[in-house]
Structure formats: C-alpha cells, structure tokens
Amino acid sequence: MPVTDVTSLIDFDSLLDDEERLIRSTVRDFVDDKVRPHIAEWFEAGTSPRELAPELGRLGLLGMHLTGYGCTGSSAVAYGLACLELEAGDSGLRSLVSVQGSLAMYSIWKYGSEEQKQEWLPRMAAGEAIGCFGLTEPDFGSNPAGMRTRAERDGDDWVLTGNKMWITNGSAADIATVWARTEDGIRGFLVPRGTAGFTTSDVHRKLSLRASTTSELTLDGVRLPSSAMLPQARGLSGPLGCLNEARFGIVFGAMGAARDCLDATLAYAGARTQFDRPIAGFQLTQAKLADMSVELSKGLLLALHLGRLKDAGRLRPEQVSVGKLNNVREAMEIARTCRTILGGAGITLDYPVLRHANNLESVLTYEGTSEVHQLAIGQALTGISAYR
Structure with missing residues (x-):
C-alpha cells in the first residue's frame, strides 16, 4: 500500500x-x-x-x-x-x-x-496589532552595516530619516521596529502607524509571495520621544539576533512547502494515466519521487536536530545557516521536480507546486541569501571572514 x-x-x-x-x-x-x-x-x-x-x-x-x-x-x-x-x-x-x-x-x-x-x-x-521589522534598505540588503537611515537627537526627541525596503507586513503594521544609525551606533526604534512623516507603499507586480504584504517604509523627519528607543539593543547584534530567530523558522517552514508539493504530486501521479497506466508506475517518475522523499526526510531530520539544540540553548548562528541553506535549496529543487511530473497542469494554480516554487525564490533571498549563509558556514569552518 x-x-x-x-x-x-x-x-x-x-x-x-x-x-x-x-x-x-x-x-x-x-x-x-x-x-x-x-x-x-x-x-x-x-x-x-x-x-x-x-x-x-x-x-x-x-x-x-x-x-x-x-x-x-x-x-x-x-x-x-x-x-x-x-x-x-x-x-x-x-x-x-x-x-x-x-x-x-x-x-x-x-x-x-x-x-x-x-x-x-x-x-x-492576540493578533489585534500587527508588527513589521524595518532593517533592509534599497541599497543595503546583505550589508545592513551600510544603512543610511539616521536617527538624530533633537532635545529629548529623536528624528528619523530614511527608507526601508522589502518589508513584510509593512503597510498592514500598527507598529514598526525601525533600525537606524545614530552617533552611538545602530539603535532600534518603535514607530507607530500614523506617526507624522511615516508612510508606507506596497511593492506591486510581484511574481513571488503574492499572498503576503511587501512594502517600502519612508521616514521623512519622523519625530519620536526618547521612550521609543529599544533600550537594550546596541549595534548590529540587535537586529542580527532577531534575524537568527526568524531564520530558524524558515528551516522548518521550507520543508512544509516541499512536503506539500510532494503530497500533491504523489496524488497526481497515482491518478494520471499515460500509455494505459498511472505515471506513478514509470521508473523515471519513481526515481524522482524517491530522490525527493529522501531529501525531504534529510531536511526534516536536520530541522528537528537544530530545534532540539535550540531548546537546549546550544544552537549557534552558523548552524542555523546550515539549516536555511540546505532546506530552502532542497525545497526549491523538490518544487521544480514536482512540476515536471505534473506536466502542463503544474503551471496552474489548480496545484500548489509552482506557487510554492515561486514563493521559495523569495525565501531563498530573505533572512540572508544563500551566498551569505555559505560565507557564514565558510567562516565557521576556516576562521576567516570572506565578507571583506
């Protein structure tokens, strides 16, 4: 069976x-x-x-x-x-x-x-208020240390000026965590919706993550009280610590997209008949299904192992990089291979595979590109930073 x-x-x-x-x-x-x-x-x-x-x-x-x-x-x-x-x-x-x-x-x-x-x-x-996270800028994605958004003191207030790009939940958010450069280094600020000078505009014509709000944040002389600063975050370690939390979820999440593609493809291959038999009975189809199930299994085991390490308080950033790099990369390959089994039906929204494949193109990029994670792993292996 x-x-x-x-x-x-x-x-x-x-x-x-x-x-x-x-x-x-x-x-x-x-x-x-x-x-x-x-x-x-x-x-x-x-x-x-x-x-x-x-x-x-x-x-x-x-x-x-x-x-x-x-x-x-x-x-x-x-x-x-x-x-x-x-x-x-x-x-x-x-x-x-x-x-x-x-x-x-x-x-x-x-x-x-x-x-x-x-x-x-x-x-x-409770889901009564939505938040977003403003770190990435139009010219500074993988290199957040180069951010141009600035926060300057004006009496007891802070005045923020700059732009953030590719911000999930941006225009839907009631509160934005915005990271800006100050005289004392990079600091985080809470910017409520409706603050004067704070506007959002959505990114349109997307071919990926279409069921997700992606926005640009514009800060044009946004005045905030001193109480808006996150007091415990100093330097890039603040936002990077948050990103590591989000990357962990991706390690598991990508395997969900891969599993859904494989589930849909197994059902299709068992029902689709060519040359008087289900296409699931052909050797080439079974080879693809076998290889994909092996990669899914490996990715699940890796995710679970990293989760157990995190619960034990022993998960290191480079280990999260291993998980994101491998699991997103393999999920993309599974989605693309599933599409080949579905044939023409695979390009429609009647099946989830190309939707997942398109989405995973974004997942591959955000929270650190595959190249950034390769370099993080390389630095852990060699002790040499290749970023500069």
Missing part, C-alpha cells in the same frame, strides 16, 4: 512528543480549513487577508516561542512544526507569523523596556 504521509517513510512522528504532535495537528487543521480553500485566489489577486491575524492569535501562534505578555512559551521544536504547517499552506502565511513573532515581537521582548512590552506584546500576541 502507498504511504498516506511522506514523512512516515522515516517514521518522523516517533521523534515527536505528544504536545508537539498536537500543535502540529492543530495548525495543519487550521491551514486545511482556513487557508487551502482560498490560497490560490489570494495568490492570484495578490492579497494578504489581515483577518487571519486574530485567528492565528487565538491559536497562540503569534510569538508562540516567547514567554509572558500573552505569549504561550512553546518550545522551539513546537514553533518550528507550526512554521512547517503554515508554509505547507503558503510561504506568505508563514512569513506573516514569522515576522510578527520572531522579528517584530522578539525585538520588543528581547530589547524593549517593560513599558514597551506591556503596551505592545499582549495585543500583538
């Missing part, structure tokens, strides 16, 4: 505890009920439904790996499994949750004052 779950090939479930399996099943049911019936339409229309945020909040998925302030304090593995199931629905959905919890909320939770935490985190955990 054929498998009903491709992860059963390595008995992946046996490696999870009861709580982890419950969280995974709960998120999978949510995606099946609330996302799958509509995702093709959202992707085609280029819309990102904000009304999902309160539902994600009720499930405890927003900032779920944080503690206190309405957050559920789940394990790293549980958070990773949630990311996997969300991205099996669509990378845009996982991006919304990841940016909300691992970037916007985490920056406040890790570096904010108690007043900032009390003001924002409970509402963000």
Whole structure:
C-alpha cells in the first residue's frame, strides 16, 4: 500500500512528543480549513487577508516561542512544526507569523523596556496589532552595516530619516521596529502607524509571495520621544539576533512547502494515466519521487536536530545557516521536480507546486541569501571572514 504521509517513510512522528504532535495537528487543521480553500485566489489577486491575524492569535501562534505578555512559551521544536504547517499552506502565511513573532515581537521582548512590552506584546500576541521589522534598505540588503537611515537627537526627541525596503507586513503594521544609525551606533526604534512623516507603499507586480504584504517604509523627519528607543539593543547584534530567530523558522517552514508539493504530486501521479497506466508506475517518475522523499526526510531530520539544540540553548548562528541553506535549496529543487511530473497542469494554480516554487525564490533571498549563509558556514569552518 502507498504511504498516506511522506514523512512516515522515516517514521518522523516517533521523534515527536505528544504536545508537539498536537500543535502540529492543530495548525495543519487550521491551514486545511482556513487557508487551502482560498490560497490560490489570494495568490492570484495578490492579497494578504489581515483577518487571519486574530485567528492565528487565538491559536497562540503569534510569538508562540516567547514567554509572558500573552505569549504561550512553546518550545522551539513546537514553533518550528507550526512554521512547517503554515508554509505547507503558503510561504506568505508563514512569513506573516514569522515576522510578527520572531522579528517584530522578539525585538520588543528581547530589547524593549517593560513599558514597551506591556503596551505592545499582549495585543500583538492576540493578533489585534500587527508588527513589521524595518532593517533592509534599497541599497543595503546583505550589508545592513551600510544603512543610511539616521536617527538624530533633537532635545529629548529623536528624528528619523530614511527608507526601508522589502518589508513584510509593512503597510498592514500598527507598529514598526525601525533600525537606524545614530552617533552611538545602530539603535532600534518603535514607530507607530500614523506617526507624522511615516508612510508606507506596497511593492506591486510581484511574481513571488503574492499572498503576503511587501512594502517600502519612508521616514521623512519622523519625530519620536526618547521612550521609543529599544533600550537594550546596541549595534548590529540587535537586529542580527532577531534575524537568527526568524531564520530558524524558515528551516522548518521550507520543508512544509516541499512536503506539500510532494503530497500533491504523489496524488497526481497515482491518478494520471499515460500509455494505459498511472505515471506513478514509470521508473523515471519513481526515481524522482524517491530522490525527493529522501531529501525531504534529510531536511526534516536536520530541522528537528537544530530545534532540539535550540531548546537546549546550544544552537549557534552558523548552524542555523546550515539549516536555511540546505532546506530552502532542497525545497526549491523538490518544487521544480514536482512540476515536471505534473506536466502542463503544474503551471496552474489548480496545484500548489509552482506557487510554492515561486514563493521559495523569495525565501531563498530573505533572512540572508544563500551566498551569505555559505560565507557564514565558510567562516565557521576556516576562521576567516570572506565578507571583506
């Protein structure tokens, strides 16, 4: 009998505890009920439904790996499994949750004052307030140290001027964590929606992450009180620490997209007949399916291992780079190979594979390009930085 779950090939479930399996099943049911019936339409229309945020909040998925302030304090593995199931629905959905919890909320939770935490985190955990993370600039992506956005003192206030680009949740956000250069180095600031001089504009004509809001942030003399600064973040270690949290979710999430492609392709190959037999019965098709299932299995095991390390407090940044580099790269290859099995049907939104493939092109780039992660791994191996 054929498998009903491709992860059963390595008995992946046996490696999870009861709580982890419950969280995974709960998120999978949510995606099946609330996302799958509509995702093709959202992707085609280029819309990102904000009304999902309160539902994600009720499930405890927003900032779920944080503690206190309405957050559920789940394990790293549980958070990773949630990311996997969300991205099996669509990378845009996982991006919304990841940016909300691992970037916007985490920056406040890790570096904010108690007043900032009390003001924002409970509402963000409930999905009542949306956050974004303003680090990347039009001319400075992989090199955030070159950012031009500046924050200058004016009496007791700060005045911010600059632009941020490729910001997920940007125009939907009620609060933005914006990183800017000051006389004392790079610092983080909380910029509420509606602040004078703070505007957003969405990126259109996207071919990837279409069911996700991507924006440019413009800060034109934005005046903020001194209480808007994140007091515990100094230098690039602040934003880079947040990025490492988000990259961890991608390690799991990319495997969700890959699994969804493989599930859809197995079902199609078993039903599609050519030359009087299902195409699943041809050797070339089975070779592709076998290779993809092996890479999926390896990626799942790598993600789980890194999750266990994170829960033990022993996960290093270069290890996250190993996970993101491998799992996104293999997920892209799985999506493309699945498309070849689906033939012409694979280019339509009737099947998820090309949607996932297009989304993964963005996932490959954000939170550190594949080249940046190769160099991070190279530096760990050699002790030599190749960035300069």
